[in-house]
Amino acid sequence: MWQAIKKTAKLPKITDTEIRTQVEPVLREIEKNGILIDLSKIELLNKDVGKRIEKLRKEILFDLRVKINLDSPSQLSDVLFNKLKLPTADLKKTQSGFSTAAGELYKIKNSHPAIPKILKYREFSKLKSTYLLPLPKLIAADGRLHTHYTQDARTGRITSRDPNLQNIPIKGSYGEAIRKTFVAPKDKILVAADYSQIELRIIAAVAGDRHMTEAFVNNRDVHTETAALVFHKEVNQVTASERRFAKTINFGVLYGMTPFGLSQALNISQEEANRYIFEYFHAHQGIKEYIEETIFQARKRGFVETLFGFKRVLENITADNRAAREADERMAVNTPIQGTAAEILKLAMINLSKELKNFCESRLILTIHDELVVECKKSDLKEIMELIARIMEEGVNLPIPIKVEVKSGNNLAEAK
DNA sequence: AACTAGGCT
DNA sequence: GTATAAGCCTAGTTG
Numbered sequence: 132m133w134q135a136i137k138k139t140a141k142l143p144k145i146t147d148t149e150i151r152t153q154v155e156p157v158l159r160e161i162e163k164n165g166i167l168i169d170l171s172k173i174e175l176l177n178k179d180v181g182k183r184i185e186k187l188r189k190e191i192l193f194d195l196r197v198k199i200n201l202d203s204p205s206q207l208s209d210v211l212f213n214k215l216k217l218p219t220a221d222l223k224k225t226q227s228g229f230s231t232a233a234g235e236l237y238k239i240k241n242s243h244p245a246i247p248k249i250l251k252y253r254e255f256s257k258l259k260s261t262y263l264l265p266l267p268k269l270i271a272a273d274g275r276l277h278t279h280y281t282q283d284a285r286t287g288r289i290t291s292r293d294p295n296l297q298n299i300p301i302k303g304s305y306g307e308a309i310r311k312t313f314v315a316p317k318d319k320i321l322v323a324a325d326y327s328q329i330e331l332r333i334i335a336a337v338a339g340d341r342h343m344t345e346a347f348v349n350n351r352d353v354h355t356e357t358a359a360l361v362f363h364k365e366v367n368q369v370t371a372s373e374r375r376f377a378k379t380i381n382f383g384v385l386y387g388m389t390p391f392g393l394s395q396a397l398n399i400s401q402e403e404a405n406r407y408i409f410e411y412f413h414a415h416q417g418i419k420e421y422i423e424e425t426i427f428q429a430r431k432r433g434f435v436e437t438l439f440g441f442k443r444v445l446e447n448i449t450a451d452n453r454a455a456r457e458a459d460e461r462m463a464v465n466t467p468i469q470g471t472a473a474e475i476l477k478l479a480m481i482n483l484s485k486e487l488k489n490f491c492e493s494r495l496i497l498t499i500h501d502e503l504v505v506e507c508k509k510s511d512l513k514e515i516m517e518l519i520a521r522i523m524e525e526g527v528n529l530p531i532p533i534k535v536e537v538k539s540g541n542n543l544a545e546a547k
Numbered sequence: 548a549a550c551t552a553g554g555c556t
Numbered sequence: 557g558t559a560t561a562a563g564c565c566t567a568g569t570t571g
Contacts, residue, residue: 202568204551225551232552257553260567286563288556295565298555306554325556330562386561396561454559465562469556500556500563 132337132425132467133438141528147441147474151282154477157484157495158280158289164494164506165275166296169542170267172312177263180255180305187252194245201252204231217242258300262309269294280498286466287441287473289498297499299543313543319492320509320539323546324519325502327534328353329472330385336531337438337467340417347531354378360414361407380411384418385468387461422464429463437470438527475533476501478526486518504546512539 188201199206205227211217212229218239223230233250240246271277278296280289291297299313300306315321331353335343346356358369358377379396394404412419429435429448436442443466447455480498487493493507493515503523507515516537523535540546
């Protein structure tokens with residue numbers, strides 16, 4: 132699949148195995164560096180969120196006229212759907228009954244006054260139990276959080292645990308507030324640089340897709356361009372909702388979406404979803420052919436591979452079991468893209484780690500799939516921002532420009 | 548340990 | 557007729 136790119140693109144002479152080996156010491160370095168947390172901010176937030184959780188809990192139990200454990204999905208499901216008989220028309224089921232997942236409850240949010248409160252309750256208790264309570268306990272003697280990175284064996288992505296610093300909240304006012312507790316020390320500043328739509332750029336490049344390549348080469352808004360093609364409109368006539376649909380379809384393509392999956396994600400009928408997918412592949416012939424060829428090759432060879440040669444074996448790609456086979460087909464499409472994005476980021480980490488040695492007190496402190504965060508002296512800010520962008524953008528030379536967005540701030544929310 | 552849910556890219 | 561969008565990590569309940 133990568134032959135054409137390997138011929139035309141200027142790629143560093145390095146294999147995936149070498150990338151994996153060379154990034155390891157960088158990972159140990161980032162773990163050792165750690166990131167500074169403002170403990171007093173966390174404690175304030177914890178009290179605030181704790182109060183809101185308690186208030187919501189009392190109101191919900193009063194509204195439902197029951198005494199149950201709200202953290203028990205099975206007890207909640209029983210009350211909502213067996214006792215109160217709330218509508219279950221198109222709700223997903225779990226093994227034991229109707230699902231109470233946020234997406235399902237949202238569908239029936241007007242059927243009972245407790246439902247919106249339950250959604251708020253869930254949001255706040257997640258933040259409290261996963262971040263506000265555990266993080267302070269993990270702060271080391273140097274006042275910083277130190278995670279542990281691993282390279283995932285199936286995709287090559289880097290994963291983080293104890294604590295996971297790759298899922299720091301960002302959505303909602305409390306999510307953002309938590310992100311604000313990740314701070315730079317005095318006289319220092321955080322620089323966050325992330326690849327703009329790297330996976331779409333990779334699939335456009337490897338698929339040699341004409342329209343998408345054009346959009347990226349001309350630095351256009353790729354989702355709006357896709358919307359124009361799918362909905363047969365001029366770019367300047369595309370509505371916000373159409374752009375949102377196109378964005379969902381673009382992501383869906385990377386994951387091997389089906390009409391059903393798209394209809395669920397967009398809350399539209401399967402027929403409508405089917406139409407959009409048809410229009411999408413009609414407009415993006417290159418991507419359509421790439422997906423078909425990738426699955427064909429995977430069947431023939433029993434594995435797929437990334438740009439730098441990392442292989443993932445797909446044991447069920449020719450299985451009789453349809454669900455298992457189709458799952459492997461989705462992996463066949465996604466793994467080369469996700470894995471290549473991981474390799475590009477790891478190359479940047481290797482190169483950046485070397486360059487940062489020229490700046491005292493500047494160091495990598497986070498790596499989050501398509502983003503790197505560096506802590507540096509305020510006096511070095513401008514130079515560091517330019518350095519990071521250059522290293523990340525120029526590590527691999529694809530037939531499509533790779534774009535990096537760099538921001539800075541005194542905390543992680545500001546730098547995002 | 549399995550299940551359900553939900554945080555992030 | 558059946559399941560249905562990739563990859564991770566963490567927490568609480570249940571039996």
